[in-house]
Amino acid sequence: MVEEAIRELNYIPNSAARILASSASHIVAVIIPSLSATVYAQEVHHIVRVLEERSFSVVIGHSDYSEIREQRLVQSFLERRPDGFILTGTQHTDLTRQLLKNSGVPVVETFDGDNAAMDMSVGFSNFEAGRKVAELFRSRGLTRIAYVGGRSEQDFRSNARFEGLSARLAEDGLTPVARIELTLPMPAGDGVRGLDRVLATDPLTQAIFFSADTLAISALLECNRRGLRVPEQLAICGFGNYDFADAIVPSLTTVAVPFEEVGVLAANAILARLDGTAQGSSRKVIPLQLLRRASA
């Protein structure tokens, strides 16, 4: 009895046994391209925040922008019998889809509102983002417009933004003067390389849409250094609305990425499915906001 109480004091239940007996792991697996990209780190932050509250554990994996690595992670995580999966994007190997489907685990795909998801999805339209930026450039009367983003085989969401940009330009009979593809992951400094490659392709470029604020900010600061006036000589638009986007001079025009909302809604989608509050597939597309500031 006393022994009972003492044992009680230090008693730590073994979740492996619980999982085995109840087949509920209270684990949610999250796979993102990389934690070193702000947008995904922020998303995961909010996923963890929401799930911790409900005493779910989050296990995390890096796909490194590779479908095959993502697949390996899915296989490995599946062994843990997670109660939910949160993936990035809608591009996956067939085996990934099949494994996930067979497992019956709730799956949320994030950051891609353009394509059909296998189960649930929470994201925004990258295509629309590209359109909006093109619209802004066009409203300023600009015609020589370039794009800098990740390599097209790697960065599908960046592709969609480029497509949106192109589509809007096409309406005015225009095509992008340059499309620069950088290998992922892209450190901030790559913005300068992107800038250089754009200018090498077309020295008369009037505007650049960068696929990430980190790139845009470093390019913008480089323009300042070179005495290239922004936006008069070169308009710059970013994507993400990261720290300092509005603090640098000139302030960065950019598309605000709702990473907090994505994270929270993705976590809630899993929880709702587990609670039985929601069933069946769902698709949440969050409207995007273009923040018109000084750089474009």
Add this chain to the structure above:
Amino acid sequence: MVEEAIRELNYIPNSAARILASSASHIVAVIIPSLSATVYAQEVHHIVRVLEERSFSVVIGHSDYSEIREQRLVQSFLERRPDGFILTGTQHTDLTRQLLKNSGVPVVETFDGDNAAMDMSVGFSNFEAGRKVAELFRSRGLTRIAYVGGRSEQDFRSNARFEGLSARLAEDGLTPVARIELTLPMPAGDGVRGLDRVLATDPLTQAIFFSADTLAISALLECNRRGLRVPEQLAICGFGNYDFADAIVPSLTTVAVPFEEVGVLAANAILARLDGTAQGSSRKVIPLQLLRRASA
């Protein structure tokens, strides 16, 4: 036989059963204050990278800069019988220490090379960082020096930097003219608030050491905006060496935080213990580098 092969094809082992039978979870639990702070997100990135390679899963939790929340996470994670724990800092509740000690799990405490760790530690001396910055300011002949950091009950590593700064100043018979304590987490914009509070306390302040580059950068950009010349009228030093620290004008003098090294070494410390390659406690203190740039 054919059935065997087919079953084989879709066979997914159940790790709960494996853990129960073998008492090896292949899980490492990582607790950081918050994923929204770059330095921790980066650290975790490298931890995950290293551990994924060895097919360990990482479960992650946010202490939110609270010891009691950290304790709750430890209790909860302990149920999963992780093969290792990576914590942030050396400040923990007694129960946290006791639970961890009783569990026998390898523990690495990170980012604090100043204090004794319960098991293993990988970090750097925050005290030394403060000293180095003070040394720099003094070498420029500055005397009216202020500090901006997190609230002292929350941010123990920031405290150590302040102590180091103070200690060096004391050698010259000086004391900081202001110490501003901000509530964590500190969004970048808080740098401006910190700047304002410093100047309200002592308008003649000559130098400020910010406990994070985010704060320093936003303060520096605000100085530019106000026409306050950096470093002539106000020297600014940051901590972290984040993106853009060297790209803004004037470039930010800062202490480089070796988050990659911390992450890699912390993960390796756990692995070495599990492999039997290393035993007993260890303490790795990574030397710090002060990057002298234009702002101080």
Add this chain to the structure above:
DNA sequence: TTGTAAGCGTTATCAT
């Protein structure tokens, strides 16, 4: 209500 026993899917042990 309280208690007992079966079963979850592995690993590990011990015979064969």
Add this chain to the structure above:
DNA sequence: ATGATAACGCTTACAA
């Protein structure tokens, strides 16, 4: 080597 069997520590269904 190969195969049967006992844990592992919980949940749950069923009895009492």
